[in-house]
Amino acid sequence: MICARTIFAAAVLALTAAAATAQPVLIRNARVHTMSAAGVIENGDVLLNDGVVVQVGVEVAPPAGATVIEAAGKVVTPGIFAAYSTLGLEELSLDGEANDASTRDNFPLSASLDATDAFNNTSSLIAINRAGGVTRALTTPEPGSKIFGGRAAVVDLSGRIASVTLAGAAQNAVLGYQGATRTGDSRLGAFAVIREYFDEAKAYAANPRDYKSRARDNDMTFADLEALIPVVEGRQPILLAADSAVDLRGIIRLKTDYNINVIVLGGTEAWRVAGELAATNIPVIMDPAANLPGSFEDLGSTLANAARLQKAGVRIAFFNPDGGTTHNLRLLTQQAGNAVAHGLPYEAALAAITINPAAIYGLSGRLGSLEPGKAGDVVIWDGDPLEVTTRAVAVFIDGRAMSMQNRQTRMRERYKNLERGDLPFAYRGQD
């Protein structure tokens, strides 16, 4: 019975998603951060129709039947794009059943795991983060006992069943000390192992049938090698977690040697190799608040990292390892604000949570800025979006207005008045 109800609810949702794109929406008289060559438009208008941005400018005429939203005094940005998360794979971090983000023990498969196999579009985190202005996210399996986590996907935060924007958006792997702990407790092991995987994947790709018939002396599964083929062929980017300048130089060599598409995750010392990273076109997904020598690979950790990288021409995006990589994607705006407080230009900080992640995953033609033809992912804020006292007041994904309600707002409504009523609290604030 419960099962049947779930299926019914899902069907209703799918219908809604399919039917809801028609009506045009005009947002008027806002300060619009286009994140495109058009820059910031004061008293700007954004017209959405058929799921996409149709026009951005001033004094845009509302088409017939358009919903007009007066947004004077408000700020409009593209939806926030979380460059790294385990959204939909992790409901509760410390609960085995509610966390699919990584495998345990010596589970044999790694690179072949795929986020889309377990992505839960009904996770409560989706509506909660969406209310904070987040509209897209990379969601990724994370490494278990091996250095590879698996294939990440870009998803939207609409909650609909068809939420996957791009499957196989990236492979995810760890080097640095995280890699070392999985490879004989030495960074030497980490680099040796990743090179061996890359070499084997290339050999496998060159002639799969022959490769399968050969004697092998490693424990790599065919499935994992196959999953790495798009990586070694440069068709799929690979996230490599590392922090120290030494490890980052190793990653630059890897990229050069294998001609692969690398994204650094972490990079607390990236500013030390900023020039080389820029020259080799390696983006860095970083925590702009990291400023502690949490380990010997973080000794150069500094709040100046984001500004220094940006100045050197490195493409940066933000993630939030403190306080919940995934539960608080809604705090990416706060992180960006802090980066500004420590020297990053404002538009660069906003780019790090909008257009840059889109570009990193090859989606800048569809996402990350407000330009005609791009997805209608738009957020209206009641103030400066990077300010801690500002909140999103409306969120659109693919041109559709999203609900701003979620488990947390329901809970607040239930308990905001603690006076005893005629019925217990369990009868209040239901859906």
Place this chain on the structure above:
Amino acid sequence: MLKNLLLAAAAIALIGGCARKEKKAEATPKDEKAAAAASSATPAEPAKPASKVVRPPKDPYPSTYKPYPSTPTLITGATILTGAGERINNGSILIEGGKIRAVGAANSVTAPQGATRINAAGKWVTPGIIDIHTHLGVYPSPSTDSTSDGNEATAPVTSQVWAEHSVWPQDPGFTRALAGGITSMQVLPGSANLVGGRSVILKNVPGRTVQEMKFPGAPYGLKMACGENPKRVYGEKGGPATRMANMAGYRQAWIDAAAYKKKWEDYWKDAEKFYGEDKPADDGKKAKAKAKPKDDPKKDEKAPEAPDRNLKLETLAGALSGEITVNMHCYRADEMAFVLDMAKEFGYKVAAFHHGVEAYKIADILAQNGVCGALWADWWGFKLEAYDAVRENIALVDAQPNGCAVVHSDSAIGIQRLNQEAAKAMADGNRMGLKIPEERAIKWLTLNPAKSMRIDKDTGTLEVGKMADVVVWSANPFSVYALADKVYIDGALLYDRADPKRSPRTDFEIGQQTNGFTGGSGQ
């Protein structure tokens, strides 16, 4: 992420409470102050004769903190949030002799000749920020096996351990917190255990020793933990494996502590009588007069024997008597309610529930019991007991009559911008119509934690006579762009954003590969 899980696991181990002082307890802080004073003074011993009654030392590792030199300083033209609920636009504050000498409208405060004058037009001034919940020093940076000293996860009740004996004063986290305006903090043991041990309250002034950092006269706290953490740690190591066993574990500990406490009290009563010290020993005349008849105690009467000391029970007994504040890590509303009943069962007071993700569900009960909620603005979801978060938690706890909300960090990153946590909580409260002005929200970071930690006579507000623990902010501290420009502790300028020479650098970091040291939190 693995790192995050580790952080979350560490988080599990923490938290204490905010207790209000009971009348019974009042003797203790005085004793401690006296001891602290005696210890910091030169050998001059008090004139009273040595007591023959055995009394375990209450302050065997006394504070050796001494304020650093300060110059009289007048800060003018700032927006001042006093921490006592007031806001002064275009205000001035005078610091002299390490204390706050005057606060008021700019034209009402004058400085002595030679005072340093700081034009703070456009800037904001608040009391030094106080974090009631940190593990700086006990889980320092770098995080290694060598430095992991915050959880004595070898038995569920380890009230015998004292966090100060684990604090590494070279933790670089202290320096980053200073750049975030933190002037005092409570360092707690972790939350792996039902009873984790004693906390220590520090001034955020770098020291070679922990004693040089200890807040003079501050009481100790006791760290206890509800819920999932003790279950997770001990479930397969003999228990507790369930929440009911958690409760049984605390109750047994209190029963043992009450018996121990009585044993000592009985002994003191008998011994005082025996040695003729049954009047207050510091009352010289009476003591002398009374001492006479007992100068020659009856030979056939055996001197009362002091009970054996038990460190574990000594701390718990201190909590029962009110000398030690009780800091309870607890997430769920139902568990907090049981803890409050248990406190009544054994006659002690919970100072604060720490983390309290569900505090809003019982905000009325917390307020009625005079218990603070030391809370986050929006952390949630790392485990089921942290699932029911709302962004209005702090504001809802604050909104109750007699409500006491405290913003805490439990994070070496979060402690650097507690002002932003308060800003978020204030903004969400205001959106639901609670009308919280900045001058009220600042109390969550200053007066309220100070009260809960019982250091509010000395710090926590900008009131005349208090320690000059003061932060000058570049802008409204309830903004993401605001940075602490200057941080004074006891009047000494210990952090100046504009002057890297006024930024501390720990031994651990000095001499490492040059990393473009920028000072303060930027390091």
